[in-house]
Amino acid sequence: MNQNNQDNAKGWQTKVEGGTVYQGDISNYYYPTQHLHSSTPNNIPSRGVANFVGRxxxxxxxxxxxxxxxxxxxxxxxxxxxxxxxxxxxxxxxxxxxxxxxxxxxxxxxxxxxxxxxxxxxxxxxxxxxxxxxxxxxxxxxxxxxxxxxxxxxxxxxxxxxxxxxxxxxxxxxxxxxxxxxxxxxxxxxxxxxxxxxxxLDELSPEKALNLLTALLGEKDRRVQREPETAAKLCKSLGYLPLGLQLVGAYLAEDPNLSLAEILQQLPTQQKSQLEAVFELSWQQLDFMTQCVGGLLSLFAPDIIPWQLVESVSQQLNWAKADVDEARKQLYKRHLIQSVAEGESCYKIHPLIREFLQGKLVGSNTGDDLKKAFAAALVKIAEEIPESLTLEDIKSVQLAIPHLTEVAQNLIDAVEDENLTWVFTGLGKFYQGQGLYTLAAPWYEQGLSTVQTRLGEEHSDVATSLSWLASLYEYQGRYDQAEPLYLQALDLRKRLLGDAHPDVATSLNNLANLYNSQGRYDQAEPLFLQALDLRKRLLGDAHPDVANTLNNLANLYYSQGRYDQAEPLYLQALKIYKQVFGVNHPNTVTVRQNLENARANK
The missing domain is CATH 3.40.50.300 (P-loop containing nucleotide triphosphate hydrolases)
Structure with a gap:
């Protein structure tokens, strides 16, 4: 295992803003040994509509x-x-x-x-x-x-x-x-x-449209046979669109006593308005809670929606789980949502239905509350995205990423000021942790711009955003671009927070790591020592951030061949990580390996 973290652009993980520094090959902790999927890779949605007719x-x-x-x-x-x-x-x-x-x-x-x-x-x-x-x-x-x-x-x-x-x-x-x-x-x-x-892929033929409507109503329902001419007119009025037929079929199935003639009379004569009228018929069938859940679903990105995430938002709104589950059943029954995976509670909404539901939120009394709750739930997920991603980490969060992106792009006004940076740093960490640097950069840059615009240039969150963007440049080996950002963050934190603040210690640690990566050891050492002293005074001797700086300082000594000075620092860091994280945590494992390397080279 290599002894330092000089080559960030080639797989080295140097944790900066959050306070954990790894040293060594990323493969040691990035890929779990177990197979997560079968030998034939396949992520195709495992379910389609139950009545697939005419194609x-x-x-x-x-x-x-x-x-x-x-x-x-x-x-x-x-x-x-x-x-x-x-x-x-x-x-x-x-x-x-x-x-x-x-x-x-x-x-x-x-x-x-x-x-x-x-x-x-x-x-x-x-x-x-x-x-x-x-x-x-x-x-x-x-x-x-x-x-x-x-x-x-x-x-x-x-x-x-x-x-x-x-x-x-x-x-x-x-x-x-x-x-x-x-x-x-x-x-x-x-x-x-x-x-x-x-x-x-054009509209269904009249015959196939009738077959689909018949299948949707079920074998025992005889309305199509009793009213063949009206059924044909109904299919034609819907433009023979499968989506319109599915929604009307669900509407009719809900009321066995409703004739085809009656529902046909409810549709407008202008064809371009008929699909929207069908949406409205389905909407009017929903109770208030189900309408609220439908409105909430329209805020999600046009992507797979894990129901667990819907429940997280509903908790922010203090909705009863039983009510939300019943709303899900009603929406599914009426073809307003579709299930997309067997064994997993995941759903999707047709883009046209999503657009209709979003329209219902405009001017509603619940729209702002739904947006704030939705944003808050996604912020919580962003906060939990680790700086170093295992496959299990990616798996646990990847379905939420499109919806976090939706917050960043379209719902950022619903995010509280104190949570603003998390939206963008969460997205940045998700891509940076996978080595997708070109995808991480726009999120860090947008986060910095958004924070500066909303909170002003003189705000501690600006320093946080500067640090994350600098960390990305450091990962890529773009040290000349990283250094001024780290220096700006350090200066801003000192001015806003004073010299004795944990965030100042983090900035000192970040800048020292950068200098160490460049081989500028004489400049790195005093910064590490300042960060270590500050973290011990503010956080106590057994804090993981203290272990972080101990490990970083030991790495510096190792890089210089000062193995006798590196070993006791590794031992102190290892003791803290064992106590805080346990013996199998990546931090613990990495420091243990660093210690073994130092001893082997003495």
């Missing part, structure tokens, strides 16, 4: 066209919203998964970090250790495609929601080009370019 020919066409090309196949399912593009892609992946022994990878084009999605999939589902020497996320994504289980056979990649031309251009640069990858995309756009085969 069997399209499924067969998709399969034929994906497999007929000699080069890398890109097939687009194109059509307007409500046509069931995502559902068709889900059904295809489920039915034909045995044809793709190399894996099935589902990606969402709406996310701003497609490269990170690819890298995370490779880490989770194939346990690939992406080289930290690849500094850009694009390089890392391409490396993942190149090193994708070479002997495993065909791979299906689904890229969902390609609905913006600029976004498509960015996404296309990240897609695989090898002919073992079959790429299926869903899009509202047409004519996506050369080498993209397109299947137009």
């Amino acid at each position: 069997d020919e399209k499924l067969a066409e998709v399969h034929k066209k994906l497999l007929q090309n000699d080069s890398a196949a890109i097939l687009a399912l194109a059509g307007m919203g409500g046509m069931g593009k995502t559902e068709l892609a889900t059904q295809y992946a489920q039915r034909y998964k045995d044809n793709y022994p190399g894996g099935l990878c589902w990606l969402d084009a709406r996310k701003p970090d497609l490269a990170a999605e690819i890298v995370e999939f490779a880490k989770f589902y194939m346990k690939l250790e992406v080289p930290q020497t690849l500094l850009t996320s694009q390089e890392q994504a391409k490396w993942c495609w190149h090193n994708w289980q070479p002997q495993a056979g065909l791979v299906l990649v689904v890229l969902d929601n390609v609905d913006d031309l600029t976004n498509w251009k960015n996404c296309r640069q990240l897609l695989p080009t090898n002919n073992r990858f079959c790429v299926l995309i869903t899009s509202r756009l047409r004519n996506l370019g050369l080498n993209v085969t397109e299947i137009s």
Whole structure:
């Protein structure tokens, strides 16, 4: 194990703002030994709609066209919203998964970090250790495609929601080009370019629309047979859209005595308003609590929603769990949400339904409270994201990241001043901890800008934001850019907090680490000594931050070959970490290894 942390850009973890410094190869604690998933990597949603009718020919066409090309196949399912593009892609992946022994990878084009999605999939589902020497996320994504289980056979990649031309251009640069990858995309756009085969997904035929409505009502329901002409008019009025038919079917199933003629009379004659009218019919069926939960769900990003996260927000609102669970059942029953994973309580909302529900929040009495509770729950998650991420850490938080991003991008006004930095540092740490530095940087930069704008230049949280951005530069080996930010943070903290404050000690420790990384030992040592003295006086001799600085100072002596001085410091740090974290914690393990190295070199 190497004795110092000089090469941050190549896998070295130097913990700065939070106070824990690791020394050594990241692989020692980054990847758990157990397999988290089966041998065939697959993150395709395990459930679709129960009544999938009228698209069997399209499924067969998709399969034929994906497999007929000699080069890398890109097939687009194109059509307007409500046509069931995502559902068709889900059904295809489920039915034909045995044809793709190399894996099935589902990606969402709406996310701003497609490269990170690819890298995370490779880490989770194939346990690939992406080289930290690849500094850009694009390089890392391409490396993942190149090193994708070479002997495993065909791979299906689904890229969902390609609905913006600029976004498509960015996404296309990240897609695989090898002919073992079959790429299926869903899009509202047409004519996506050369080498993209397109299947137009239009409305259902009148016959298939009737079949779907019949299936939704159930075998025992005879209303379609009793009112065939009215049923045909109802399907036509809905534009033969699967989404509209599903919602109307659920509405009818709720009231067996409601005739098709009666519901047809409730729909407007203008076709462009009919889908919204169907949404309104479903909305009017909901009780107040279910409407509140529906409004809350519309605040989530257009991504997988773990119900556990919904419950966390509901706790902020003091909602009874039984009421929230009942609301979930009612929303699911009426097709306003869909389940996306067997064995896991995760849901999704169709973008058009999400847009309708968001409209209901405008001007409502509950909108602001829902937004504040939603933001507060996500802030709590951001606070718990560790600086060093194991696969289990990533797994526990990754489903929340799109929703934390939604807070940062669209709901930042709902975040309390004291929590402002956590939104951005949480996102930054999530990507930085995986070596995705180019994805971390914008969040740290946006966090600094947001804090300066809202709280002013002379605020301690500005110093925190400066330190996190500096830490990222240090990880990348951009020492000349890191140093002035660390110095600004130290100066600001001294002016605002005084010389005797724990945050000042943290800044001293950070700056000393930077100098140590550069081999500027004469400048680093007095800063470490100041930080150590300050932390002992303010926090006590047995605090983990004290152990942190002890370990860092020992690393400095080790780098200079002063092993006799390093050993007792490692021993002190090890004792504290054992007491606070236990013998198997990464901090404890790392310091123990550092101690063994020092003894071996004496």
